[in-house]
Amino acid sequence: MNATRRKFLAGTIAGISSASGTSLWPRATFAAEPPSQPASTAIGDLTDASVLKDAIDAARAKYNVPGVSAAVYAGGRLAMATSGITNVATGVEVTPDTIMHIGSITKTFTATLVMQLVDEGKLALERPVIEYIPDFHDADPAATRIITVGELLNHTSGIDANLLPDAGHDKETIENTVVRIGQAPQLHAPERARSYCNAGMVVAGYLCQRVTGKSWYDLMKERIFQPLGLEHSVVLPEDAVLYRLSVGHYLNPTTKAPIRTPRAYLPLSYAPAGSTAMMNASDLMTWARAHMAGGVGPNGKRILTEASATRMRRRFGNVDGPEAFDCGIAWLRVNGLLHHEGGGPGIVSLLVTHPESQTAIVILTNADYGATLLRDLVRPFVKARLGIDTFQDPPKPLADATVNPAPYVGIYQNSSVVHEVEAKDGKLMWTAYARASYDRGLRTERLPTKTLLPIGNNKFLGDTSVVGFVDPDASGQTRYLQGDFWLYRRK
């Protein structure tokens, strides 16, 4: 396997969701990011477009990211800037009207469609999905009966189909994939835990289709893009080509040069979870502002009731077990920030909002190694502007590295990754096997074994990744391994 393909696999493993960022958030990551350098100390006022432009130019150059598009909104001021090129194979420049992948940030859109239908009385979050889709089927009949609409949107349904192998263009329809998702096992019982769940969001998109009789693609256009006046936003590849558009890139590990992705999207049928949506930073900022304003766009058009917009931001769901993160309706929650990351083949993106102060920042990159760039730009901005330092480095390993391996040793897995945790010479060793979908099949790639160094509280550092162990059973053995936004169940 050549370097390009390997890197591609890694990108896919991180999945739709992971901004792989992760030194971005105080959580673990499985993406092999280089250790982040200390964030730039002096960062000017990013609400000044020329300062923002200088900042992204510098960050882009530092990390060799081909293209960046950014928007900042704070204190009633809006700034936008772009830098670099859309595609190293064509050399076409990124401009303010260039559309770029937003990846899983799309989940906030799909959830908004659902909430619009809740507003219209066509859906209720607490009702079982099967009430609206009588043929909805999950491999676990008990789960089929009880999974609710709301659980699709807050990552608690437990459906374990992070990403399915690409079945090819004509088979990759949302409807077909909901049938395939119906064969997936449960990672946990509904509401027993919270682990990032792409499958739930695909089912949510399909639910909108079933209730309205329109395709998810048309719903996005008619119910969101048009009313908010988002003129550089698309959800279909055949629409994307009409625009100046960006594609993803990987870093060639030998030459250290960015190379264009061999494919533009993760499997198309995961569109409601974020495989296809592309827009410019300005349109995404309009979206953020509509949510921060309680459902009203800057153009005065209301797309959601204030109650529903508020409800999306509040903690949602009663989880009686481990949670990999805190979540509202689609919005991820941390320290008063509502945010979402996006990933895809060779892209990372980030939207952070702080409704309380009406502050938001959008950064779209076309490199799978762009996470450190996001952190460099966002951390000082959020710290300086809001006094919130969420983007800390992982803690240092404890001085006393003695570990009792017994509670941790075992095999943990979900549909994407298998983790082997072994005790060897008094050390805890961790090996991940990524089951990645590539082209038309699944393949498994063994990632290098790492020593887990304790950082306290059942958490460990494996190189740059934080790995946690949660939910001990009566014997003290942990039921789940946690990495980034995901839980992995003990086999």
Place this chain on the structure above:
Amino acid sequence: MNDSGFQGAVDSARIKHGVPGVSAAFYADGRTNIAASGLTNVATGVEMTSDAIMHIGSITKLINATILMQLVEEGTVSLDRPLLEYWPEFRLGDPAAAPEITVEMLVNHTSGIDGTLLPDRGHDEETIEKTARRFADVGQVHPPNGGRSYCNAGTVLAGYLSQRLTGKSWYDLVKERIFAPLEMNHAAVLPEDALLHRASVGHFRDSSTNRIARSSHLFLPIGYASAGATAMMSAGDLLTFLRTHLADGVAPNGTRLLSAENASRMRRSSGTVSGTAAFDCGIAWIRNQAEIVQHGGGGPGIVSFAFLHPKTQTAAAVLTNAEHGVDVLAELINPLAREHAGFEPFPLPPAPSNLTIAQPERYAGTYENSSEVHQVTLRDGRLMWAVRSQHQFYDSSHLEAPAATPLVPAADGRFLGDRGHGLSARDTAVIGFSEPDASGRMRYLNQRLWLYRRVAA
């Protein structure tokens, strides 16, 4: 013509006819010439380059038929067998027609299936398989082998047949059997692949303001991919494909794509038509005079053209991103074809004449296929003609010309009509009538590659 001469010719034809972007390539006297000019998209201002991919439209039918012929060569399918033998669920609106339709009729435009285009059902519904099944509800323009009228439906079915027989998607077949062996690296058949490249989009010209606007849609309905909805490539890559046919199946890189016998069979006249043939055709190749084989392509705001002249080993491809690009095609193609084959594929319409039309009532009537309705009426002894589209496709509503205009006799016995597009003098409709019934009334009207069946007085 040398490279710089060719570049100059492409630039000047593009500018003269107000077309945003052109990419062209020709092969003659053992040399390849490539030129690109203008923009890929007026909304973005991104420049056309020789590696930009552009729509080839129905030229795709040559690729589709080449894959089918590969399957013939491999013994997977026979051209003379009924389609039903390979796809027992094949159904058509006319139950009598389905069993009569052979594999060959799908690719030589003689099946008579009236499915030029069906309304776009949206992304997830627009699959080749679903489109093939939708023909169960369409009728016939003519009985199988009872005429020859350009037939997209047949080529969709041929693409679906290739999928069924191989168990692979048509998209994968094109990539694996054509693009990869020929090393066509600037070619795509899927929108999600197109966006990895510098890609051109179609444009329309508003005839009242002369403003050029980007097409609102990239493709015709994607379920028609094997008929030519989605394929895009550089003119250079298209020329590589054309040269492979010119060399009887051997690509410029030495790869054999097809046996010499099957490559030449594709160019020979195919089928025995008992009624009106709107044109002469081999397997997908449209046969012209002077031993030229050719194909044109259209789409939302694009026109393209390719031809081969095997005798002089000449081939050319011109791709434009404007609905009104036909004058660019003519200006670039005609001199090349004239120089090497002594023939112009884009002739001007025949001259009007003062001939008196005997028994004009023989022509009056409503003639239609699934895409257009032609109404021919007699008013004060003069024949009047009006045409309207059956479907509104995307931005094409301005093509409506509901007002009836006189049908003027031409010297060659056909008629001339003004389509009212204002696009080009070459856009004059040249209309023929054929197959009079016992009362002398015409059963068919033909225009360009299509037949329209008389449905009412």
